[in-house]
Amino acid sequence: MTLNPTTASAAEIASAVRAGTISAREVIDAVLAAIRTRGKALNVFTAVTEERARARAAAIDARRAQGGALAGVPFAVKNLVDVAGLPTLAGSKINRDHPPATRDATLVERLEAAGAILVGALNMGEYAYDFTGENVHDGPSRNPHDTLRMTGGSSGGSGGAVAGRLVPLSLGSDTNGSIRVPASLCGIFGLKATYGRLSRARTFPFVASLDHLGPFARSVGDLALAYDAMQGHDPHDPVCVQRPAEPTLSGIDDGIDGLKIAIAGGYFRKGAAPEALTALEHVATALAVKREIEIPEAARARAAAYVITATEGAALHLDRLRTRAHDFDPAVRDRLIAGAMVPAMLVNKAQKFRRWYRARVLERFADVDVILAPATPCTAPLIGQQTFVLDGVELPVRANLGIYTQPISFIGLPVVAVPVPLKPLPIGVQIIAAPWREDVALKVARALERAGIVAAPNPPE
Amino acid sequence: MDDSLDSLIEAAVQALDLPFEPAWQPAIKANLAVTLRQAALVTEFPLPDDSEPAPVFQA
Numbered sequence: 001m002t003l004n005p006t007t008a009s010a011a012e013i014a015s016a017v018r019a020g021t022i023s024a025r026e027v028i029d030a031v032l033a034a035i036r037t038r039g040k041a042l043n044v045f046t047a048v049t050e051e052r053a054r055a056r057a058a059a060i061d062a063r064r065a066q067g068g069a070l071a072g073v074p075f076a077v078k079n080l081v082d083v084a085g086l087p088t089l090a091g092s093k094i095n096r097d098h099p100p101a102t103r104d105a106t107l108v109e110r111l112e113a114a115g116a117i118l119v120g121a122l123n124m125g126e127y128a129y130d131f132t133g134e135n136v137h138d139g140p141s142r143n144p145h146d147t148l149r150m151t152g153g154s155s156g157g158s159g160g161a162v163a164g165r166l167v168p169l170s171l172g173s174d175t176n177g178s179i180r181v182p183a184s185l186c187g188i189f190g191l192k193a194t195y196g197r198l199s200r201a202r203t204f205p206f207v208a209s210l211d212h213l214g215p216f217a218r219s220v221g222d223l224a225l226a227y228d229a230m231q232g233h234d235p236h237d238p239v240c241v242q243r244p245a246e247p248t249l250s251g252i253d254d255g256i257d258g259l260k261i262a263i264a265g266g267y268f269r270k271g272a273a274p275e276a277l278t279a280l281e282h283v284a285t286a287l288a289v290k291r292e293i294e295i296p297e298a299a300r301a302r303a304a305a306y307v308i309t310a311t312e313g314a315a316l317h318l319d320r321l322r323t324r325a326h327d328f329d330p331a332v333r334d335r336l337i338a339g340a341m342v343p344a345m346l347v348n349k350a351q352k353f354r355r356w357y358r359a360r361v362l363e364r365f366a367d368v369d370v371i372l373a374p375a376t377p378c379t380a381p382l383i384g385q386q387t388f389v390l391d392g393v394e395l396p397v398r399a400n401l402g403i404y405t406q407p408i409s410f411i412g413l414p415v416v417a418v419p420v421p422l423k424p425l426p427i428g429v430q431i432i433a434a435p436w437r438e439d440v441a442l443k444v445a446r447a448l449e450r451a452g453i454v455a456a457p458n459p460p461e
Numbered sequence: 462m463d464d465s466l467d468s469l470i471e472a473a474v475q476a477l478d479l480p481f482e483p484a485w486q487p488a489i490k491a492n493l494a495v496t497l498r499q500a501a502l503v504t505e506f507p508l509p510d511d512s513e514p515a516p517v518f519q520a
Contacts, residue, residue, distance in 0.1 A: 209516060300506055303499035310496045325480035334485055338492035341473040346500040351514035353503050358515065399495070 005030040010073040010168040010222040014115065017072030020064060024057035024072035024117065031074040031119055034166050042142045042164045044157035046079050047086055048120040056117045068115025069229055075169040078158050079121040080128060081105045081213070082202035090204035091124040091154070093137045093327045094320055105202040106234045107171055107213055114229040119167060122157025126329040128173060128206040129313055129336070130154040131181050131401035132381075136329040140383045143186060144459035145425055149380035152185035152401060154178040155216070159186035162216045164459060169226050173203065174212045176305055177375075177405025180430060183216060183417035184375035185401075187426025188456045189223045189445065190216045194435045195412025196241040198227075199234035207312040208239070209351075210305065210409060218456035220446040223416065224249040227438065248439045252446045259440065262291040264373040264432075267298035268404055271390035273378040279420035279427045280374050286453040287444070293368060296360045301407035304350035304357070311347045314339030331398065358411040365434040370444050374404050375417045375428030404430065414438040416445040421457035429454075466490050466497075 003016045005027040016022040035048055053074070060072055077083065080090040082101035089095045108118060123141045125133060133141040133156020141156030143149040144164035151160040155172025159182030162170050172179045174192040183190030191214045198213050205211055215226040231245035263284050269277070284290070295301075314321075314336045317328075321340070325333055364371070377390050377400070387394050390403070408415055413435060417428040431448075433441040448454040470489055474481040481489075 297506070300502050303502040306499040307496060307503060310492075321480055322478060330485075330488070334488035335492045337479055337481070337485070338489045338496060340477060340479055341469060341489075341493055342496055342500065346497075346504065348514060349504050349508075350500070351516060352508050352512040353506060354515035355513055356508055 005074070006034045006165045008168065009219050010070060010217065010225055013073050013168065014069060014071045017060065018064065018067040024060040025054070027072045027074060028053050028057040028117060028119070031167060035119065038164065039166050041147055042144060042160045042166070043139050044123050044141050044160040044164065044166065045076065045120045046089060046123050046138055046157070049083065049118055053117050053119045056112070060115060060117070069225060070111060071115035073116045073169060074119045074167045075111060075116050075171070076120045076122050076161050076167050077108060077118065077171040078124050078155050078173055080124060080173060080204040081108060081121070081171055083108065083118065083121055086121060088204050089121070090128065091126040091135050094324050095204070101202065103202060106199040106236060107230050110230045111226065116169070122161055122170060124157055125154035126332045127317065128154040128175060128178060129332050130398060131177060132156070132398055133159070133182060134383060142383070143380045145187060145457070146380065148382055150185060150383050152182035152376065152380065155182050158216050159183060159188060162186070162218060163188045163456065168218060168222060170216045171213060172216055173206070174214060174409060175207045175210045176309060176409055177402030179214050179216065180375045180405045180415060180417040180428065181401050183419065184428025185380040187419040187421060188216055188218055189220055189419065190214065190417040191223050191227055191438065192409060192415045193227065193438050194414045196239050197243070197414070197436070197438070198230050199237045199240045201234050201236035205316060207309045209308055209312060212409065220416070220442060220449050221249065221252065224252050224442050243436070246439065248442050251439060252442055254443060256444055256447045259369045259444065260367060261287055261289045261370040261372065261444065262293040262368045263289060264295050264371050265292040266294045267407070268295065268373040271377050271403065272374050275379050275422055275427050276374040276377055279422060279429050280372060282420050282453055283372055283418070283429045283448060286448055286451050289372065293364060293371065295364065295371070295407065297357055298407040300353065301357045301410045302403060304353045305406045305410040307342065307346055307350040310335065310339035311342050354410060361411060362434070369433065369437070369440055371432040373408070373430045373432060375430045376401055377403060379425035379427045408432055414441055416441040418445045418448055418454040419456050420453065421455050426457050466493060
């Protein structure tokens with residue numbers, strides 16, 4: 001066995017499994033051992049599907065000749081994604097009483113159809129109403145680069161498991177930034193595709209108007225590989241569009257000549273810590289980008305996303321609030337109860353503003369292909385840290401780590417979060433493209449990776 | 462604002478049958494205040510009467 005399955009990329013593992021230089025069983029043995037040992041300190045797994053993974057590895061080894069783009073590639077999913085045989089926790093205590101899921105989520109089925117092997121479910125902030133990756137029931141996900149620090153959330157386990165070299169690939173969800181924030185704080189790549197591109201079928205929702213699912217990986221190629229395997233219409237998610245799959249991997253190295261790229265100014269500079277601006281500058285310099293554009297009314301967009309989130313979240317959990325208020329994380333419960341008190345006309349106004357804002361931002365894309373913005377205002381805060389200072393104002397960490405992601409997901413734009421390996425901690429930059437142009441964002445991310453500007457740094461041993 | 466929020470919380474808890482304990486009041490109030498401040502940012506922005514909300518139902 002020459003390949004180390006815990007440090008290899010998904011593409012390398014699949015290639016080796018197809019070639020027969022490593023067996024899927026050897027890959028899974030190594031990954032399960034890593035989860036049992038190094039994984040303990042990170043607290044990112046809430047369930048390990050060992051038996052299932054071993055059975056699947058045996059099946060893949062038995063039909064190696066058929067291969068598959070992800071042959072033998074281990075992956076894990078945020079525990080709001082249905083895994084047959086497990087209750088779908090969504091980070092909660094309450095859902096532990098749910099019966100086990102009877103069928104995998106569509107995205108799990110699609111990754112496994114390409115040969116991937118599910119190895120477990122991952123820790124997350126309760127009901128995804130979170131940017132920290134902390135969880136009062138399961139304990140916090142811990143950042144592999146400094147285990148006293150947050151992973152970011154709510155897909156904290158998804159970020160920590162990939163950054164911590166436990167799996168090369170994971171799935172998370174992003175309503176307001178929950179893929180891009182942990183990707184930034186953990187120093188890995190994350191893709192939030194266009195709203196409606198990837199199926200959400202058989203995943204526990206949070207805010208139907210804004211929920212996205214998507215992959216995390218340590219390289220752009222792996223991100224594209226996983227994304228391509230998951231694309232395509234799904235009649236089980238009413239939001240999933242009727243678009244045919246548009247594969248990205250084959251064109252990822254086509255280069256970025258002719259692409260018009262700009263930096264988001266104004267709102268997206270305000271409050272950023274020096275390291276967030278340094279990371280942005282590294283990326284902009286490498287791309288020779290000087291042009292700055294204003295995304296109009298971004299603060300209001302974030303506000304409208306905030307209102308829709310509070311109220312749709314409250315509506316989703318109303319019955320549970322009434323019957324099991326004491327079983328919630330108190331911080332989540334109090335936000336949801338407050339959300340239940342917000343008058344409906346404010347939500348309607350927010351949804352009308354959303355359409356206005358979408359039209360204005362799409363106008364910007366008439367003469368720009370990609371917009372760059374910080375992913376988070378700072379590197380990973382300490383676990384338990386309640387507040388930080390942005391632009392001279394002390395603000396709660398939990399609600400404000402997503403200030404730069406929220407105005408973007410609000411209108412469903414595709415984003416690749418790329419890690420800039422600053423010392424001592426990495427931080428991400430958002431590569432934002434027009435709707436349905438994930439290919440463009442991935443090409444830019446790939447060009448930056450080839451130039452050595454973005455990379456998933458190795459955590460300390 | 463503070464007194465009116467206290468009144469709104471008290472009335473909403475009763476009228477909407479929401480769970481409540483006095484110890485939760487400060488956090489609920491703080492969260493409600495933030496959300497309403499955010500909402501005010503949205504409502505103060507003028508939009509024409511014929512604006513459509515973003516989600517569009519298709520029969």
